[in-house]
């Protein structure tokens with residue numbers, strides 16, 4: 001991708017989302033960010049000023065996704081890069097949960113990715129180029145206790161990304177995933193609040209003996225959005241300090 005291309009980041013006011021927006025601006029992209037958290041978006045907006053266009057969108061609403069992509073294309077130009085950092089989960093066991101919780105996890109982690117990817121991909125096919133990077137999780141490859149349904153959605157995101165990579169190489173569209181290890185963001189903090197011992201156990205298992213920072217993820221995301229990744233598609237890269245070596 002070239003300087004001045006438009007990149008769309010979802011989950012833009014979250015931990016990884018903010019780091020990704022800042023990194024892609026630094027890389028020379030025109031950046032649009034969407035998120036449902038109005039308060040966090042406004043706070044982040046104060047930090048980035050007019051450099052990024054931030055929009056409040058509930059990404060679990062398909063019509064809202066189509067509408068915002070049209071608006072961004074009109075205001076900023078065709079979208080050549082899509083980074084999905086949207087995500088959410090709690091830390092309960094499957095046998096303790098109910099269908100309302102499952103629906104929410106599936107809607108945020110999987111449906112929302114489909115809803116935004118479809119209109120963006122149509123534009124990429126027209127341009128005959130594009131890069132899609134989905135933030136998955138190694139939970140989707142090796143499983144994890146306390147996040148069974150979330151792990152299922154991340155496995156779905158990985159399988160979807162690989163299939164999309166196969167379907168769209170003919171249009172010069174690359175589709176890859178990163179799989180972050182535990183990363184210091186509001187999402188991880190919420191899990192630690194629910195289960196304070198979890199983090200100590202995790203850090204002991206990480207060869208680099210620290211959790212990831214959002215910027216560690218943004219560095220890898222930047223690579224997958226750049227020209228340097230032109231010959232890479234359908235891949236999943238763990239960015240986890242060596243926690244998982246798949």
Ligand SMILES: NC(=O)c1ccc[n+]([C@@H]2O[C@H](COP(=O)([O-])OP(=O)(O)OC[C@H]3O[C@@H](n4cnc5c(N)ncnc54)[C@H](O)[C@@H]3O)[C@@H](O)[C@H]2O)c1
Pocket residue numbers: 010011012013014015016017034035036037040057058059060084085086087088108112135136137138179180181182183184185186187188
């Ligand atoms: N933090 C970790 O330890 C970790 C580990 C592995 C994978 N991940 C994945 O990394 C990604 C980024 O997570 P994070 O840690 O930055 O979390 P985060 O909670 O800081 O950010 C996620 C963002 O998604 C947004 N979001 C949730 N529901 C939405 C909706 N309906 N519409 C629009 N936006 C919505 C939230 O408002 C939030 O800003 C997620 O996909 C997560 O599953 C995180």
